[in-house]
Every structure is written in C-alpha cells, then in structure tokens.
Amino acid sequence: SPSFAADKINVGALRFTSHSASFVAFERGYFKEQGLDVTFKFFQAAQPMAVAIASGDVDFGVTAISGGLINLANKGAIKVIGGALHEEAGIDGQMILVSKKAFDAGLTKPSMLKGHSYGITQAGSSFHYMAHKIAQKEGFAGSDIKVKPLQKVGAIIGALKSGQIDAWSIVPHIAKGLAKSKKVMIIGKVADYIPDYQVTTVFTSADNAANKKDLVKRFLTAFSKGADDFNAALVDKTAGDQAAEDMVKLIHKYVYTSRPYEKAAPSIRNGAMRINKNAKLNVTNVKDQLAWFQSEGLVSKDITIDTLVDGSFVETY
Amino acid sequence: MDLHLEAISHSYGNLNVLKNINLDIHHKEIVCIVGPSGCGKSTLLRIIGGLELPTAGKVLQLGEVPADTFNPLTYIFQDFALLPWRTVKGNVSLALEEHGLSGSEMEATISDVLARTKLSEFADALPRQLSGGMKQRVAIARALSVKPAIMLMDEPLSALDSQTRELLMDDLVDLWVREGFTAFYVTHNLAEAVRLGHKIVVLSRRPGEIRDIVSIDIPLNERSAFAHDLETKQKQLWDMMREEALAADQELIDE
Amino acid sequence: MDLHLEAISHSYGNLNVLKNINLDIHHKEIVCIVGPSGCGKSTLLRIIGGLELPTAGKVLQLGEVPADTFNPLTYIFQDFALLPWRTVKGNVSLALEEHGLSGSEMEATISDVLARTKLSEFADALPRQLSGGMKQRVAIARALSVKPAIMLMDEPLSALDSQTRELLMDDLVDLWVREGFTAFYVTHNLAEAVRLGHKIVVLSRRPGEIRDIVSIDIPLNERSAFAHDLETKQKQLWDMMREEALAADQELIDE
Amino acid sequence: MNKAVTNQTSNSIQNNGPDHSSARPVPFRGGGFQPKPIRGVAPFVFIGLIAFWEFGSQTGFISSLVLPAPSEAFQAFRELVESGMLFIHLSASLQRLLIGWICGTTLGIIVGLMIGLSSIARAGLSPLVSAIFPIPKIALLPLFIIWFGIGEGSKVATILFGTFFPTVITTYGGVDNVDRNLIRMGQSFGLSWSSIVRKIIFPGALPAILSGCRISGSIAIILLVAAEMIGAEFGIGAYILLAGSLFATDQLIAGVAILSTMGLSLAWLIGRAEKYFLNWRT
Amino acid sequence: MNKAVTNQTSNSIQNNGPDHSSARPVPFRGGGFQPKPIRGVAPFVFIGLIAFWEFGSQTGFISSLVLPAPSEAFQAFRELVESGMLFIHLSASLQRLLIGWICGTTLGIIVGLMIGLSSIARAGLSPLVSAIFPIPKIALLPLFIIWFGIGEGSKVATILFGTFFPTVITTYGGVDNVDRNLIRMGQSFGLSWSSIVRKIIFPGALPAILSGCRISGSIAIILLVAAEMIGAEFGIGAYILLAGSLFATDQLIAGVAILSTMGLSLAWLIGRAEKYFLNWRT
Ligand SMILES: Nc1ncnc2c1ncn2[C@@H]1O[C@H](COP(=O)(O)OP(=O)(O)OP(=O)(O)O)[C@@H](O)[C@H]1O
Numbered sequence A: 001s002p003s004f005a006a007d008k009i010n011v012g013a014l015r016f017t018s019h020s021a022s023f024v025a026f027e028r029g030y031f032k033e034q035g036l037d038v039t040f041k042f043f044q045a046a047q048p049m050a051v052a053i054a055s056g057d058v059d060f061g062v063t064a065i066s067g068g069l070i071n072l073a074n075k076g077a078i079k080v081i082g083g084a085l086h087e088e089a090g091i092d093g094q095m096i097l098v099s100k101k102a103f104d105a106g107l108t109k110p111s112m113l114k115g116h117s118y119g120i121t122q123a124g125s126s127f128h129y130m131a132h133k134i135a136q137k138e139g140f141a142g143s144d145i146k147v148k149p150l151q152k153v154g155a156i157i158g159a160l161k162s163g164q165i166d167a168w169s170i171v172p173h174i175a176k177g178l179a180k181s182k183k184v185m186i187i188g189k190v191a192d193y194i195p196d197y198q199v200t201t202v203f204t205s206a207d208n209a210a211n212k213k214d215l216v217k218r219f220l221t222a223f224s225k226g227a228d229d230f231n232a233a234l235v236d237k238t239a240g241d242q243a244a245e246d247m248v249k250l251i252h253k254y255v256y257t258s259r260p261y262e263k264a265a266p267s268i269r270n271g272a273m274r275i276n277k278n279a280k281l282n283v284t285n286v287k288d289q290l291a292w293f294q295s296e297g298l299v300s301k302d303i304t305i306d307t308l309v310d311g312s313f314v315e316t317y
Numbered sequence B, C: 001m002d003l004h005l006e007a008i009s010h011s012y013g014n015l016n017v018l019k020n021i022n023l024d025i026h027h028k029e030i031v032c033i034v035g036p037s038g039c040g041k042s043t044l045l046r047i048i049g050g051l052e053l054p055t056a057g058k059v060l061q062l063g064e065v066p067a068d069t070f071n072p073l074t075y076i077f078q079d080f081a082l083l084p085w086r087t088v089k090g091n092v093s094l095a096l097e098e099h100g101l102s103g104s105e106m107e108a109t110i111s112d113v114l115a116r117t118k119l120s121e122f123a124d125a126l127p128r129q130l131s132g133g134m135k136q137r138v139a140i141a142r143a144l145s146v147k148p149a150i151m152l153m154d155e156p157l158s159a160l161d162s163q164t165r166e167l168l169m170d171d172l173v174d175l176w177v178r179e180g181f182t183a184f185y186v187t188h189n190l191a192e193a194v195r196l197g198h199k200i201v202v203l204s205r206r207p208g209e210i211r212d213i214v215s216i217d218i219p220l221n222e223r224s225a226f227a228h229d230l231e232t233k234q235k236q237l238w239d240m241m242r243e244e245a246l247a248a249d250q251e252l253i254d255e
Numbered sequence D, E: 001m002n003k004a005v006t007n008q009t010s011n012s013i014q015n016n017g018p019d020h021s022s023a024r025p026v027p028f029r030g031g032g033f034q035p036k037p038i039r040g041v042a043p044f045v046f047i048g049l050i051a052f053w054e055f056g057s058q059t060g061f062i063s064s065l066v067l068p069a070p071s072e073a074f075q076a077f078r079e080l081v082e083s084g085m086l087f088i089h090l091s092a093s094l095q096r097l098l099i100g101w102i103c104g105t106t107l108g109i110i111v112g113l114m115i116g117l118s119s120i121a122r123a124g125l126s127p128l129v130s131a132i133f134p135i136p137k138i139a140l141l142p143l144f145i146i147w148f149g150i151g152e153g154s155k156v157a158t159i160l161f162g163t164f165f166p167t168v169i170t171t172y173g174g175v176d177n178v179d180r181n182l183i184r185m186g187q188s189f190g191l192s193w194s195s196i197v198r199k200i201i202f203p204g205a206l207p208a209i210l211s212g213c214r215i216s217g218s219i220a221i222i223l224l225v226a227a228e229m230i231g232a233e234f235g236i237g238a239y240i241l242l243a244g245s246l247f248a249t250d251q252l253i254a255g256v257a258i259l260s261t262m263g264l265s266l267a268w269l270i271g272r273a274e275k276y277f278l279n280w281r282t
C-alpha cells in the first residue's frame, strides 16, 4: 500500500532461470504491490547465499537443500519457508548425462552407473543426493558410484566433456546444450528416480520467520505471483507466444546478460521448470533429503524437520 | 671541558673487554688510543661518549660544558655513518635539526662548515657519488657543525686507501693548527698515532689494560721536521705491540 | 717465465682506462704498480692474467712455462676471495681439484703449503672464524699450492688493519727471501711499494699511463737498514702523486 | 743512495725488448657469468609463442577444449571492451584492490615497525603473525561472509588480510636490517627516539618495505579471484569465475590475461617508485 | 729527541687527578633499538588468546555463528583423530604437497640457474615467468582439469605451478647476487665452467634458494586448499572445503589450525636446514 513507506528487503539470487519468479515479481511490480522495496544481491553459488542470510545481509533466497543449509538451520540461523523448483512428470526436468567416452564404452543406461564416476560440486550437494537416489532405485549401494567433488559446475562440465568423469545430472537447458556438442549423451531423467523432487526451496532467516511473519507472507505472495506468470508463459505455455516472448525478454535482463538475446532465448526456454504454485512445499521429499544427509553423516542425527522447515506459511504435502 | 675516566672496566657477559682504565683528556689535546684488534678500543670510545654503560667505573665531565656546543661529545666513525638517502647538506643538517635553529642560521652554519672542509661544491651530492675520502670529510663537517667540545674518532681513516689517508691526515693537522680541537683518536696505525697524537695510550690485548702512555711534545705542524724521531718512536711502539698483534690476529672467532 | 706487456690500452665503452702500457717482468722480480684511485690498476692486472681482453695491445709469455706449475698466472685478491662455505683446507684444495692429483698427493701438497704459511692448526676452520690477516694468509697458501710462475696481487693488504699489514708484509718478505717469487703487486700504499718492490711503476690518473718506473736495487731482506733512503724515495713518489690523488679523491662518481 | 735506487723512463724499457721467438700470448679465461637482458627478445618470445599457439589451434593440433585459440580469447576481450563491461569490471576490481591493499599495507607497516622496534610487540605479535600467515584466505571465506558481510567489506577484508601479513614480515625484516651504526650515530648526535625512527629507521627500511609491496601487490591480485567469490557481480575475478563456471575458456583466458597485465603493470609501477624513492642506492 | 718525546706511566696520570667539584658523569644516550624475542611470551600469548576466545564463546559474547569455541574446534579435531581420518587426510595432503613441492622446486632451481647463467634463457624465459607468475592458480582450475585430469595430476600440478615460479625468481636472484669476485677467482685458477657452477655459484646461491623454499613451502600449503578443490575425497584441503560448504565452522577451524601447524613445522624445518647447510654464514 503506497501510503506506507515500503519495507526494504534484500533478495539473494543466482543468475539462473530457476530464480525467475523473483525477477518477474520485481519487474512486474508484484513486490511493490506488497509494499516491498526489493534489492537483488547476486551470488556465484548457493552456499554463500545461505551464509549471507544467516549473517543478515540477505533476507530471502532460493536454493537447493544442502548440508550447509541444514547446518545453518541447526545453528538457528535460517528456515525453509516454501518450495520453488519442482520436478514434475511431463515437463523436462534434470537430466542424467554421460561422457561420450563412457557412452561408447557401454554406459548407456542409468542402471549401469555402478562403479562409474559421477561429478558433484561438493559432498552434500544436490548432485550427491541425486547420485545416491539413482543408486538406491537401481538397487546398488550409493558408495558404488564414485562421486568426484569438483566445486563448480564449470569444472564438472570440463571434466565431463573431456571424459574424466563418466556421469552427471543437471538442469535441462544445460544438459541439452551439452548434448548438442556431441561430447556428452543424455541417458535418463532424474524425475524417474526421485518423483516429486523438491529441487529448490525458499528460505529466510530464522528471525524473519519468527518475528516478521507478515513480511514473509507478503514476500511469498509476490513471489508466487511471479511464479504463476512464469509457469503460464514458459512451463504450461498457456499464455500464448507473445507472453512467452515477453517473459524470455524479461528474464534475459538477469540471465545470460553477456550473450545476445537470440543465443540466450533458447537456453532460457529450455531451462524452464515448474516453480511450485503458491510456493507449496513437498515436505515429504524434504524429509527424505534430510534423512539422506543424516545417513551420510553430513549433518547431525538430532536435527528434526521442524528445525529446518517452518511450514506455517505455505501449503505442505 | 675536560674528561676524566675513572677505573673503567667492562665485560660482555663472560668476555672481559676492558680492565681498570684511568685516563684524562685536556682541552685541545689529541689522545690516540692504539692496541691490537679486539682489545676494546671501540668499546672504550662508546663508553666515553655515553653510548654504552661500563660494568664498573665512570666517565666524568670536568669544568663547564661550552655554552655554544650542541653536542659536547661527538663521534666520527670508521664507516662514516652517513645517511645514504640524504645529500651532503642533508647529512650535516641532521645533526642540527633538533636544536631549534632558524632556517637562515641553519643555512649559515652548514655553508660555513662545508667551506671549512672544502665541501661547498659537493653540497648536493649523495654519499654514493663520493669517494671514501670525501665521505669522511662530510662526517667531519657534520661533527664540526655541532661545535663539539670533544671529538671521539674511531679509526676515522682506516676505511680509506693509503693515499687518501695521507690527504685527510694533512687536513686534520691543518684543522687542529687552525682551530684546535680536543679528541680521542682510536687507531691501529702507529704512523697516524705519532703524527696526530699528543698522548698515545697503548692498550694490551683483551681485556684491554693501559700498558703505557707515550707523550709527544712536538707541535703538530712541526712534526714533519722531526720525521726521524717519530719513526723511532713508532718503531718502539711497534716492538711493544708486535707480539700481541700477532696473537690477536691468530685468534679464532667463535660464533 | 717472463711476461712482456706490449702497448696495452683499454677502455670500457667511452671510458678510457689504460693507455699504451709497455712493461716487462723478470724471474723472481716484484713489480709494484702504484697510482691514484680508479686509474686502472686492477684492470691492468686482470688483463695481465687473461681475465680481460685489452682493447689494444697484448700480453706475451716469454720462455717456457715451468713444467710443475698448475696455474702459471695466479691471483691474490684484495678481498681474499675465499669460499665462505669451505674450510681453510677446502679452499686450498679448490685450486688443485681439477689437476688430477691423487688423494695423497693432494693431502701432501695442502699440508705442505699450510705449513709454509703457518696455517696448519687452522686447516679445519671456516673463513668466518678467521681474522682478516689469517684469511689473506689462506689466500696466499692457495696461490702457492698451484706453484705459480707469476703471482698477480691486487692490493693484497689493503683490507687489513695496519698492524696486521705489518705482520703480513714481514711474511711476504720472508717468503721471497726463502723461496723467491715473481709478482705484480698493485698497491696504493707507497710504504708497501718501497718495502717490497724491485721496480715501482707509477701510473698517472685515468687513463692510466706509465709516468715513471723507479727501481730499487736493495735486496728485500736488507731494506730495514736503508730505512732513510726508502723514506726519501717514498716521499719523492708521494710528491709525484699527491696532486693526482687529490683530484681522484674529489671526483664525483656517476651512475 | 744513488747506488741503491735508480729511475728509469718507460722508454728505456722498450729498448731492451723481449726475445719474441718463444713468445706466446696469455690465454684468455675470463668473461661470462653476466647474463644481460637482450633487448627485443621479450616481445619476440611473446609474439612467437602466441603465433605458435594460434597456429596449433587453427590446425586443430591444440584442441579448443584444451585451450582456446588466442584469437578467440582476444575476441572475448573485444566483446568485453565493446559491451563496456571491461570498464565496469576493472573499476570494481581496482577499487577493491586499492582499498584492501592500501589498508593492508599501511597496517602491515605499522605493525611491522612495532615488532621491529619493541621487544614486547615482537614477543607478542610475531608468533601470531607466523601462525596466521600460512592460513589460506580461501578457507576462511565462509567466516568472512559472517564477519564482514557480502558487500565490499568481505572482499576488501580478504585482500587486506592477504597483504597485511607479508607486509608485516618484510617491514620488520627491513627494520632489523637497518645499519645499527647509523642508529648509533643518531644517538651520538642526541637525536630523539622519534627522530631516529623517522629519519633513520624508516628510510633505512624503505627498500625492504617497497620490495614487500611488490610481493603484497602480487598477492592482492591473486586474491582478487578469491575475494570476488563472495557475491561479487562485477570485477575481473567475478568475470573469471563466471567464465570458469560456464566453462567459457575464451573468456577465462581473456580474464587471466587481464590479471597478468595488472601484475606486470604493478611490477612496473613499483619499479618506478623504487627508482624515485631509492635513487640513493648504488 | 728526549725533549720532544717522553714516556709516562699510567700511574703518574692518576696523581694529578681532577678537580671533582665540577665533575658530572657523561649522560647515557645509547642502548635500545634491538628488540630481543622474550622467551615464554609466545605460548603465553597463544594460551591467553585462546582462553579469551573460549570465555567469549561460553558467555555468548562471541556467537557460535560468528566463531565456534576453541573447545568445539578441538572436539572436531578429536573426532578427526579418533575416526582415523586425520591420518588419511594428512597422508593424502602430504603426498601431494611433497611431490608437487619437490618437482616444482627442482624445476624452479633448474630454470632459475639457466636464467641466472645464460643470456638467451634470461631474455626468453624471464619475461614469461614474470607474466605467468601473477596468474592466480585458482582461476586456472577449470583448465587444469582438462590438462591434468581430476586425479592426483591436477592437484600436484597446482602445487607444482605455485611453487615453480617463486623458486625460479629467488634462484636467479641468488645467482645474480653471488659475489662476482669469487667467480673471477675461480676463473683465475682455471676452473672449468661446470666446476664454477657447482662449486661457486650453486653454494653461493644456496641461501637465496633456501629462503625461496620457505616462501614456496608456504605457498604450497596455501594452495593445498585450491588443489583439493578438484575431485579430492581426502586431504586437509578437502576436509576444510567440505566443512566450509557444510558450514561446519568447528571443523573449519580445526582444519585451518592443522594447516597453520603445517606452516609452522615447515618454517622450523627450513630453519634447521639453514642452520645445517649455511653454518658458514656469519
Ligand atoms: N655488543 C657486543 N656484545 C658482545 N661482544 C661485543 C660487543 N661489542 C664488542 N664485543 C666484543 O668485545 C671485544 C672488543 O670489541 P671492540 O670492538 O671494542 O674492539 P676493538 O679494539 O675496537 O677492535 P678493532 O680493532 O677490531 O676495531 C671484541 O672481542 C668483540 O667481539
């Protein structure tokens, strides 16, 4: 409401298509409608963003659930308050990739990953989780996949292209881009192994969640409106071509800015995955993720789902 | 102002360096101190100038300190001790800067003292541009600028080649004849000692004790006429010291 | 073996250092070279020993090189040039290592030469433990070990204090009297020159030219008896050089 | 006396000249061991190397996966220039560099002087410095975010930390190496403690401090990448990191070349400063 | 002559002693400017600091988010020891360190000697070294993966690269500083080129080379973290990185303390080596 001075908040973001909901909400004035004066803080990686929320430099962020996030929640610094990116049958989700070398040597199905190397950024990252879930479903031990921590997505891409690691899983637009180079093959979908995978979540500082419930609600409302526009334009494609085009243009202001629009557009379109309506949160899957972290000894066994998630803001299932 | 050294002894830890030194210096007198390497000559000079406290004994100033002196006891060092980053002028001014002189007084003092040491042309040269002899002239100029009551000279010529040494020795004789100055003059060189000293104090090997004090009454400017006498004196001093010099030379230096 | 210097001139870029030097040295003769600072004495010695090629002229070896010498032209340097990481023995052996001596021959040569320079007790000392005088004795021992035909000595005593210098001068005289050696001996010190030289070559200021060659026929071991003659000679040399020494001293050193 | 001492002119020597039959010139055995930088070779080496690299890339002998062609890197650089981003990245980085480096160096000099001058400071601080110095700043990044935030603070702090310790060490090394005779000279002329520090010790330690700057400057540039890991949108380090994470090797090489140029410029600048401030050295 | 020169004994001097009425002792103005390390202060400082830190953490004055208590870090360290992982991490890291450092140093010394001895090598290589030295290794990690793989190769290569360049620079600096008079002496005794290099130049450059080792050793330890970013499961660097990404600050501090200890041990070792090899220095 314009009669009040707007609340100033900082929103952490990565320059990825998956963060589009915030960009849309900002560009289309949904934050303003909620009386929020948003400043974006951009990061190179999700982990520092989580730390920045803990330190109070950033109020809201969107990222995958990682060991670092859980530990910060355990220190009473942050809370997960909603869901964002979500794997859904029928929509291109994260894909399982193998190097040409490994493919030629016979690694053509995820079931054959046993004994192969698999790129991850860090132990306890979402990639690590995905690798283990694949193993679980295919009926062998997680440790039978040799995970290689390489810190950065770029490093994993390099290692995969040059055949130094055999497999990896990544969001669709990157996967498709890589597959075009013919050095990398797509052999499966993550969605087949982790149904209803809650890939990323919305989170805020524990202080905000406890003491500024109204602010959090307003943020989630605006965020959801942005997500709706995004889903309609690029995921469900129900808004028409013009709306899709406009949406891509809007997102291009934030993502792939160093590339010309013509080159960036396909990547943005390919990268569109469902962002949960109304920031619904798949707590079942989050619990599974938490359990996995605990079973790997990456986080303390004493942490409960309530330490991590504050389910009072959105619908959970 | 005279100085009186009373029963000075000094040791560094277990190393006895000086033993019971009693000595006087009087106005306009040059006292040369000779002795073998490592016998404590430099240490003695440091004690005299208040740069080191003796283990025992004391150094006393007798009579009034002259009113116009800025630094009654002033050193001239073997290695010149010029600040390499200051010009000749800057090095001289270093000694004067803390005495509240006005700019023009300072200028006047410096140019006077540079003229007296024939350095006027070199006022803006840096030490690295000067030969060893010129560097030591600058150090002498700096010492003169504070109008010292007594100069403490630690082998001022021994870093110079022997021709330059001859030239500077002549300069020092000239200076003494013109203005007269009081000095303790440490040296290894007996020719220097007999040329410049009114009294020559011969120290023994470490721990340095006074073995003998030789007085030479010939006025400095007349000494060239008495070359033969001085030569004999020098030989006598050398006979006194030869053994000890040899022993000092052959000593192994421990860490 | 004699040496003959024929019309040697040398320049470094535009800097003319030596001009038309003609000079001979004969067996068992010590030729002293004196001259003001920077007149090219060291350069001349480097040219004689084949360490530097003169711009013009040549150095000729006359007669046979003695069969038993390992290094006909051998230097002794002002700064001793001892390897600080080798003991006295190690420093001497450095000069011998490349001549295919057996272990025992090497041992024998080293201990002989250390004995002759009274260094036997110090065989295992490192240079840092030695006084300047001892260091130069080691350098002399090293030079003697290769049985040189001619020694090239560049101010061998000028880094030493004057007492040690006296001692080493005596040693050199002894050595010459006992064994006889041939040497070019560069020095600033006229007293040294008249004490050791059979011929004294006086160089002018840069570019160094021969101003005069003074011969002294008194045998080395009898010179102390002729002290007065030598003194007169020395004074004469000094009068010849004084002006130039002063000018050389006052020169500014450019980068 | 005339019997004992005679004069000869140099002419008379030449007359009784030598028997040239057995005369051989003294063999030359000097020279060498003084490599001189040969002018013009350096650019030649660089150009040759780049030409070879380009040739290798063009012919496919060097695969573009292994190393992009220099022309591609140059193209990336041109895009950077034309988009106007070079200026933005450079100014962001230079600002961080300058602030971090100036603060780190200033503090380092102060603490270095303290350690060099006081026994208590030396006893208390120097072991701390030795213990903290070998800690890689990159390991502390998560803590730096908590301590200094995600803004310029933590970036500047990373560079500050990185330059502070080497400056402390070189400064107190420099103070230790100031000729004690000069200090004694100062005392002998009755100079006050502060005069001795200002007029003798500081200028005497300046060569060491400047060569410390050379080191800390390189470290600062190297740390730029680490510093800009923390939520930096602009900056050469951020550009390189982004290029690395996109595996855009052409941009990566372009960014690295910019850093290398920065390093060389810094070395040149400090060389000039040394020429200017230390012209008194031989 | 007796008139001109007389002898006095030192006793006769004392007799005509001074007039003590106006006698004042010469004021002392020397001393100082020689800070000595005071023994026992260093442990005291460390213990004091850690005690203060622990106290701050216990009372909540230092929040555990900002810095974990030393006791927590120590607990993490104990867990590391008890799980047997310390040994695994340490041996993995030490192996990389040693191989990388030894190869980097050896190559660096060889290239440094070449630059120090030959004009052509100097002209060709030294500008390359200056241009490549300031490149942060961390920026090149993506390329290192392509070039050296994700196994031990790229980790060792990172450390090798990091140590090679400073060693080259210090080595040729050392060669340049070898007293030319010693080399001339060697030539004057007819020593061969190789003897001069082995017996004069190498030992003469050894002090510089060893002090270069001090630097390159610290750099190697610092680079351990960067090196182990690439596909390392074990290693102190990997342990720290994991701790950082999990925001397990207790483990982070424990890991950093291990690195710091490694740095101090290395400094101590090189100090011993210097004592042993350079006992000829004053
Ligand atoms: N600060 C010091 N600490 C310990 N020992 C010292 C110190 N200064 C001098 N010495 C020792 O005291 C002895 C005398 O030293 P000093 O410099 O006074 O002798 P010197 O007669 O001047 O010698 P030289 O003729 O070589 O100049 C020497 O053995 C020296 O090693």
Ligand SMILES: Nc1ncnc2c1ncn2[C@@H]1O[C@H](COP(=O)(O)OP(=O)(O)OP(=O)(O)O)[C@@H](O)[C@H]1O
Residues within 6 Å of the ligand: C012, C015, C017, C035, C036, C037, C038, C039, C040, C041, C042, C043, C044, C188, C206
């Ligand atoms: N390698 C060189 N390159 C250029 N100039 C040189 C070189 N060596 C010597 N000079 C210059 O040549 C001149 C003569 O030098 P040299 O060392 O031969 O003189 P010197 O008579 O031995 O002097 P001193 O009495 O000081 O030992 C000096 O001006 C010196 O600066």
Ligand SMILES: [Mg+2]
Residues within 6 Å of the ligand: B041, B042, B043, B154
């Ligand atoms: Mg002394």
Ligand SMILES: [Mg+2]
Residues within 6 Å of the ligand: C041, C042, C043, C154
């Ligand atoms: Mg010379």
